[in-house]
Amino acid sequence: xxxxxxxxxxxxxxxxxxxxxxxxxxxxxxxxxxxxxxxxxxxxxxxxxxxxxxxxxxxxxxxxxxxxxxxxxxxxxxxxxxxxxxxxxxxxxxxxxxxxxxxxxxxxxxxxxxxxxxxxxxxxxxxxxxxxxxxxxxxxxxx
Numbered sequence: 001x002x003x004x005x006x007x008x009x010x011x012x013x014x015x016x017x018x019x020x021x022x023x024x025x026x027x028x029x030x031x032x033x034x035x036x037x038x039x040x041x042x043x044x045x046x047x048x049x050x051x052x053x054x055x056x057x058x059x060x061x062x063x064x065x066x067x068x069x070x071x072x073x074x075x076x077x078x079x080x081x082x083x084x085x086x087x088x089x090x091x092x093x094x095x096x097x098x099x100x101x102x103x104x105x106x107x108x109x110x111x112x113x114x115x116x117x118x119x120x121x122x123x124x125x126x127x128x129x130x131x132x133x134x135x136x137x138x139x140x141x142x143x
Contacts, residue, residue: 022058023056023057023058024057024058024059024060024065025056025057025060025065026054026055026056026057027055027057027065027067027069028052028053028054028055029052029053030050030051030052030053031050031051032048032049032050032051033047033048033049033050034046034047034048035047043079044078045077045078045079045081046077046078047075047076047077047078047084048074048075048076048077049073049074049075049076049084050073050074051071051072051073051074052071052072053069053070053071054069054070054071055067055068055069055070056068056069063097063098063099063100064095064096064097064098065095065096065098066093066094066095067093067094067095067096068091068092068093069091069092069093069094070089070090070091071089071090071091071092071110071112072087072088072089072090073086073087073088073090073112073114074086074087074088075087080118082116082118082119082121083116085116085117085118086114086115086116086117086123087114087115087117088112088113088114088115088122089112089113090110090111090112090113091110091111092108092109092110092111093108093109093110094106094107094108094109094110095107095108102133102135103132103133103134103135104132104133105130105131105132106129106130106131106132107129107130108128108129108131109126109127109128109129110126110127110129111124111125111126111127112124112125112126112127
């Protein structure tokens with residue numbers, strides 16, 4: 001583990017104590033996409049990518065939740081491009097803000113090991129992120 005991974009783990013362990021918080025839940029989530037890039041110069045490409053997360057909610061404040069989690073990220077394509085063929089675990093910590101209508105924003109940090117199985121290369125990285133989810137219906141009918 002490089003120094004950033006060690007630093008992230010140390011901060012994680014110091015800020016999340018099992019005596020300071022009681023477990024509030026075990027949220028999980030997944031995201032995925034399967035897309036077909038139409039032929040360009042005679043080549044087409046089918047791409048699959050996504051992630052799966054399983055977490056622990058340590059604290060809830062009305063519409064805000066503090067979670068830690070483990071994740072698996074994956075990418076695969078039919079052209080066998082190295083950057084599109086990886087799988088790897090990770091762990092992270094985030095704060096999610098929920099809106100009453102279902103929209104949410106998540107701010108967090110994550111440490112990821114991407115294993116590129118075509119070249120047997122592993123890429124370790126720490127990332128800070130903001131994710132959001134929202135939806136609407138312009139012709140929403142009331143029941």
